[in-house]
Amino acid sequence: MLEIKEKVSQKPAQESIINLDELNKSSLKRSACEPQMVNRWSVDDIVALFELPFSDLIYRAQIVHRENFDPNAVQVSTLLSIKTGGCSEDCGYCPQAARYHTDVENEPLMQLDAVLTAAQEAIDNGASRFCMGAAWRGPKQRDLEPVLKMIAEVKAMGLETCATLGMLKEGQAEQLKNAGLDYYNHNLDTAPEFYGDVITTRTYQDRLETLDRVRGADINVCCGGIVGMGESRNQRAGLLAQLANMERPPESVPINLLTQVEGTPLHGTEELDQIEFVRTIAAARITMPHSFVRLSAGRQSMHEGIQALCFIAGANSIFYGEKLLTTENPEAETDKKLFAKLGIKKI
Numbered sequence: 001m002l003e004i005k006e007k008v009s010q011k012p013a014q015e016s017i018i019n020l021d022e023l024n025k026s027s028l029k030r031s032a033c034e035p036q037m038v039n040r041w042s043v044d045d046i047v048a049l050f051e052l053p054f055s056d057l058i059y060r061a062q063i064v065h066r067e068n069f070d071p072n073a074v075q076v077s078t079l080l081s082i083k084t085g086g087c088s089e090d091c092g093y094c095p096q097a098a099r100y101h102t103d104v105e106n107e108p109l110m111q112l113d114a115v116l117t118a119a120q121e122a123i124d125n126g127a128s129r130f131c132m133g134a135a136w137r138g139p140k141q142r143d144l145e146p147v148l149k150m151i152a153e154v155k156a157m158g159l160e161t162c163a164t165l166g167m168l169k170e171g172q173a174e175q176l177k178n179a180g181l182d183y184y185n186h187n188l189d190t191a192p193e194f195y196g197d198v199i200t201t202r203t204y205q206d207r208l209e210t211l212d213r214v215r216g217a218d219i220n221v222c223c224g225g226i227v228g229m230g231e232s233r234n235q236r237a238g239l240l241a242q243l244a245n246m247e248r249p250p251e252s253v254p255i256n257l258l259t260q261v262e263g264t265p266l267h268g269t270e271e272l273d274q275i276e277f278v279r280t281i282a283a284a285r286i287t288m289p290h291s292f293v294r295l296s297a298g299r300q301s302m303h304e305g306i307q308a309l310c311f312i313a314g315a316n317s318i319f320y321g322e323k324l325l326t327t328e329n330p331e332a333e334t335d336k337k338l339f340a341k342l343g344i345k346k347i
């Protein structure tokens with residue numbers, strides 16, 4: 001244990017975590033807010049965490065968790081898909097991509113009233129944050145206008161606001177900030193070297209540039225990824241290294257377990273062992289001590305004992321409500337019972 005402790009706390013190797021040449025070529029001007037990488041954690045250091053005996057890993061995660069958070073408090077966000085299906089992108093996990101034959105239909109942007117009704121339900125169920133998701137490559141200006149109105153009205157109801165609308169162009173993050181947006185969710189999804197196996201219609205660099213824009217507009221960053229897509233342990237560690245080495249790590253880090261949907265290319269992927277999922281949560285907690293780590297998609301397929309282990313490993317945020325975007329999530333009542341059993345309070 002001591003030996004490993006020393007290993008993981010030593011100064012990490014000076015490897016470049018992102019492709020700096022590519023970043024330099026980027027048309028985006030450098031700003032003070034650009035997520036320059038800091039070599040806090042090498043991929044090898046994070047793999048060493050994954051390799052710890054389970055009990056030692058959880059112990060370390062608990063120490064970090066208790067140093068930084070109330071260990072019995074979990075933040076709850078409710079998700080709403082404000083624009084479902086028909087997406088032009090080819091993300092291999094996603095049931096909303098138009099090119100895959102899934103049961104998801106292409107629907108228009110929701111009306112403001114319906115969004116506000118859903119926000120009121122979220123309040124009634126005790127959610128503190130409301131996240132609006134759209135199946136877009138990115139918002140066109142004419143799409144953004146009604147979303148700005150939704151954000152402003154949801155904020156006025158007293159909820160924290162979050163949106164996930166795809167890639168942002170210059171100036172759009174500022175408009176979102178002015179409307180009252182607290183968080184923007186945009187995931188890196190996986191390690192750079194596995195990314196091209198999953199998505200080809202947008203690059204890793206595109207994602208980093210959107211994250212720059214979000215940071216530059218002083219919006220909190222919600223950024224994580226998906227595990228269980230057939231990536232290696234090294235690549236799970238690689239995703240965490242990308243996140244943990246950001247100049248300012250994301251305030252919120254959703255760790256999704258792939259929800260396999262028939263018709264998507266990743267349907268039929270070998271299931272990730274759930275203890276390995278808990279290890280991923282623990283490694284996220286240790287490497288990003290100040291971030292909320294969100295136990296995101298995949299809870300529907302997890303026994304409550306595994307979810308309890310995730311909370312012990314440092315997860316302190318969940319999506320709350322019977323639906324994620326298009327797939328199922330535990331009922332709010334089920335989660336209330338689980339929280340009561342575990343003595344967890346909602347924040």
Ligand code: SAM
Nearest residue numbers: 093094134135136164165166187256258259297
């Ligand atoms: N279209 C926008 C985008 O891609 O940024 C926003 C919505 S998109 C559905 C948000 C995130 O949900 C994705 O980046 C991915 O990490 C996650 N996601 C989508 N489908 C999933 C699935 N089947 N299982 C787990 N996570 C999924």
Ligand code: DTB
Nearest residue numbers: 133164254296297324325326327
């Ligand atoms: C995130 O990381 N997970 C959420 C949220 N951000 C937008 C989405 C999960 C989607 C799961 C598949 C679906 O319901 O369509």
Ligand code: SF4
Nearest residue numbers: 087089091094097135
């Ligand atoms: Fe479109 Fe987002 Fe789904 Fe990718 S993850 S296909 S961008 S909705």
